[in-house]
Amino acid sequence: MKKTKRAWAALLLGLGVWLSGCAPVAPWERGRLAKPHMALEPHPALGALRAHTYMSREAALAGGTAAGGGCGCY
Template sequence: MRKATDIAILLMIAIALSGCVHVAPWERGNLAKPQMELDPHPLQSEIQSHNYSSREAAPSHKSSAGGGGCGCY
């Protein structure tokens, strides 16, 4: 049991340390592009969320206001 725990801990440490990578200065520009964000188009996502919640006639997870749409596109 102790050996399996030690192996699991070493594996987790190895996985955690593999994420620590030196990024060269000329590569940082690629990582700073808007396309690399989790949500590259926040305004478009907000509009789509608003439209979806109004068509569903139910409150959105982002607002406290209720829906009430007709369900049409």
């Protein structure tokens, strides 16, 4: 019984610590990270075009993350 209470207490403490780190960050608080050249994909339209081209070329192999192939295989 004592171990169960300790396990629950540890779980609740861990959950509280984990949830306290979830806070919205306003754009003016981001500093340099809010600038366009710091984005993971600096040119989203070009990235989408490349992904579309890759998916259409690799349709028989299910592209990148699709569930099935373009030819009906897999």
